[in-house]
Amino acid sequence: MKRDEFARRRRQLMRMMGKDAIAILPAAPVRRRNGDTDYPYRQDSDFHFLTGFPEPEAVAVLIPQRAEGDYVIFCRDRDPLRELWDGARAGTDGAVERYGASDAFPIGDIDEILPGLLESRARVYHTMGLHPEFDQRVIGWVNGLRAQAKHGLHTPQEFVALDHLLHDMRLYKSRAELATMRRSAAIAVEAHRRAMRLAAPGVMEYELAAEFMHEFHRHHAEIAYEPIVGGGRNGCILHYRENAAPLLDGDLVLIDAGCELDGYASDITRTFPVNGRYSPAQRALYEVVLEAHGAAIQACVPGNHWNDPHDAAVRTITQGLVSLGLLKGKVAKLIKDAAYRDFFMHRTGHWLGLDVHDVGDYKVGDAWRVLEPGMVLTVEPGIYVAPGNRKVAKEFRGIGIRIEDDVAVTRGAADVLTDALIRHPDDIEAFMAASRAAEPRRSRHA
Numbered sequence: 001m002k003r004d005e006f007a008r009r010r011r012q013l014m015r016m017m018g019k020d021a022i023a024i025l026p027a028a029p030v031r032r033r034n035g036d037t038d039y040p041y042r043q044d045s046d047f048h049f050l051t052g053f054p055e056p057e058a059v060a061v062l063i064p065q066r067a068e069g070d071y072v073i074f075c076r077d078r079d080p081l082r083e084l085w086d087g088a089r090a091g092t093d094g095a096v097e098r099y100g101a102s103d104a105f106p107i108g109d110i111d112e113i114l115p116g117l118l119e120s121r122a123r124v125y126h127t128m129g130l131h132p133e134f135d136q137r138v139i140g141w142v143n144g145l146r147a148q149a150k151h152g153l154h155t156p157q158e159f160v161a162l163d164h165l166l167h168d169m170r171l172y173k174s175r176a177e178l179a180t181m182r183r184s185a186a187i188a189v190e191a192h193r194r195a196m197r198l199a200a201p202g203v204m205e206y207e208l209a210a211e212f213m214h215e216f217h218r219h220h221a222e223i224a225y226e227p228i229v230g231g232g233r234n235g236c237i238l239h240y241r242e243n244a245a246p247l248l249d250g251d252l253v254l255i256d257a258g259c260e261l262d263g264y265a266s267d268i269t270r271t272f273p274v275n276g277r278y279s280p281a282q283r284a285l286y287e288v289v290l291e292a293h294g295a296a297i298q299a300c301v302p303g304n305h306w307n308d309p310h311d312a313a314v315r316t317i318t319q320g321l322v323s324l325g326l327l328k329g330k331v332a333k334l335i336k337d338a339a340y341r342d343f344f345m346h347r348t349g350h351w352l353g354l355d356v357h358d359v360g361d362y363k364v365g366d367a368w369r370v371l372e373p374g375m376v377l378t379v380e381p382g383i384y385v386a387p388g389n390r391k392v393a394k395e396f397r398g399i400g401i402r403i404e405d406d407v408a409v410t411r412g413a414a415d416v417l418t419d420a421l422i423r424h425p426d427d428i429e430a431f432m433a434a435s436r437a438a439e440p441r442r443s444r445h446a
């Protein structure tokens, strides 16, 4: 992402904040995993969105129309010894020269400097609750000023939730963000292809997960979330993470995996037969999910409401379950009674962006939000038949299917960022047959 893009975002936010306000954002803390080992560092999404600054122990401050510069950053000093152990730091000079700060100070000086920046401002924009220890410090700085107010100092009178403004900005993706999300999607598409090529009876779920890791990392992308590789009935566990079972002949495998590139997530699910051929029961359910997916994507057009794709998916799935005999009764009544929830118990999608479940309100007041160009969401209907569901014919039990794609709303039809990945059962069977013919040693595990 170019430096200009971050500067443009800061300007836009400051325009909305107004000139008597100040915004304070902390970087994400480092999190200890065990012993001397930390979790891989992931910058806070809001902090990243406004700064692009990749280090921990930093605080960004936006001060609209401040004469000496409106963007101050506190960060770690250069330190040759620490840098020898842990890697390079930008330092205060780097924060100005490389990240566009108007001023930068060592993070250790924040208690002395920040109160002075707050002093003449009426409103403090801050996201409370995200980093509780930092909240206490912000409150401490403001209270410190209030204690001196009797000496004639102006002090901030109001804390305002920064997320209302900032998360609305993040909901509308710019051209540069859409380009990054398209690349993130393309990497995840290729990784899913690798898994379809490798799958065979006897292959372990974690072996397919490993294909994703390799494909993501070789593009300098990370996993956006722990990949879900669920063979057979494991596909019915929505957040299955063990990925430890062998894939069995005659089962489906459900894979939900996406990467994070330059901070932006992709999120794709495909469900395909381990042996390369869908059974009649698997195909019948799969085709219902596929039809629901198509109906939901058609509903991702500007002017429609957030819930319209979900309503379309619910209608199609309920109809499909009735025609296959898994639900009995009138479609309208089954929808009203939410009978489909025994088989489809999650929503049809979520916003997608820097966070996999991205920020942005789904409702405005009581009404579902209207879809507008630049919004990106997932479409991910599914059918999951509990292995122990004795109310349905045996051949359907234990089948879990989801089809998930990433969709950008445009002025016209939906732009499916992950469209390059096949999803029709005929295409999947043909693809798997062709890759087996090309590389027969794939079935070594069988």
Ligand code: GLY
Residues within 6 Å of the ligand: 225, 256, 267, 350, 356, 380, 404
């Ligand atoms: N992978 C998380 C989700 O699909 O929402």
Ligand code: MN
Residues within 6 Å of the ligand: 267, 350, 378, 380, 404
């Ligand atoms: Mn999703």
Ligand code: MN
Residues within 6 Å of the ligand: 256, 257, 267, 268, 269, 404
């Ligand atoms: Mn997913």
